[in-house]
Amino acid sequence: xxxxxxxxxxxxxxxxxxxxxxxxxSLRSYYASWYQQKPGQAxxxxxxxxxxxxxxxxxxxxxxxxxxxxxxxxxxxxxEDEADYYCNSRDSSGDHLVFGGGTxxxx
Amino acid sequence: EVQLxxxxxxxxxxxxxxxxxxxxxxxxxxxxxLHWVRQAPGxxxxxxxxxxxxxxxxxxxxxxxxRFTISRDNRKNSLYLQINSLRTEDTxxxxxxxxxxxxxxxxxxxxxxxxxxxxx
Numbered sequence: 163x164x165x166x167x168x169x170x171x172x173x174x175x176x177x178x179x180x181x182x183x184x185x186x187x188s189l190r191s192y193y194a195s196w197y198q199q200k201p202g203q204a205x206x207x208x209x210x211x212x213x214x215x216x217x218x219x220x221x222x223x224x225x226x227x228x229x230x231x232x233x234x235x236x237x238x239x240x241x242e243d244e245a246d247y248y249c250n251s252r253d254s255s256g257d258h259l260v261f262g263g264g265t266x267x268x269x
Numbered sequence: 270e271v272q273l274x275x276x277x278x279x280x281x282x283x284x285x286x287x288x289x290x291x292x293x294x295x296x297x298x299x300x301x302x303l304h305w306v307r308q309a310p311g312x313x314x315x316x317x318x319x320x321x322x323x324x325x326x327x328x329x330x331x332x333x334x335x336r337f338t339i340s341r342d343n344r345k346n347s348l349y350l351q352i353n354s355l356r357t358e359d360t361x362x363x364x365x366x367x368x369x370x371x372x373x374x375x376x377x378x379x380x381x382x383x384x385x386x387x388x389x
Contacts (some may be wrong), residue, residue: 195374197314204364204382205314210375248314250374257328259304259316259374 165253166262173268174239182234182265184249192252194232196225199246199264208247209234236267244269271295271378273365278383285355289383291348291365299323299343302368304376305350307361307385317363318350319373357389 166186174180184194193212197205207216209225212232222237232251236243249262277289291303305317318339320327327339338351348365362382369375 193374195376197376199314204379205376206379207369207375207377210369210377211371214371216377246313250314250316250376252374258330259319261306261314261316264313 165260166249166251168247168249168262168265170263171266171268174236176241176269177238179235179237180239180267182236182247182267184232184234184251184262185230186251186260186262187230188251188254188256188260189227189230189232192256194225194227194249194251196223196232196234197248197250198243199248200244205248239267239269241269243267271367273367273378273380275363275365275380275383278363278385280386280388281355283355283357283387283389285387286351286353287355287385289350289352289363289365289385291380293346293348293365293367296367298346301370302373303341303348304366304368304373305337305339305348306364306366306376306379307359308364308382309358309361312361315361319368320348352385355385355387357387359385360387361385 196209199205212227213225253260272294274292320339364382365380366376367378369377
């Protein structure tokens, strides 16, 4: 079982704001990253080091962390944001990576 | 532009072995840690293994330790995954992934994957 917990599915109306969360004790100590995966495609990193956005990722994507919860927020969701979203981080030992179970976002 | 091209995925019977390869280009290969991440059909992402840039240190998920061996050839800009004692639950798309300069868990570049199938 994953040490990072995500809601399996979230929906948002077009143009509205949605927050996807990732919970795990290791997030108190280690950074989280977020990945977007569309059907038939490889994942794409959208947030790293809890809050940083890679070049080329729209600024409607933002990340935050509070305690043991990391969050990905999409402000003004677009139809093309419909995808699976995964968080990842180190596990409690620090020697393994773990992924959350993923959240299917419906716009 | 970073390119990661996996190969070696096949249909193999339980108990068998295979070696996956990943050919990399577009970056200074020996400066970056590389990972294997897999995804079973219709399922989520599962981290498999990591090897540091010099090839001197590797890490494994508990589910594969002792059966999988990650390695790299920095002269050939190639990453490998030797998989032994294959099980049906190893059926998955295996991605070769480049870590960001910010370190793990930041996985910034992904290949398109190679499919391993272990029939029941």
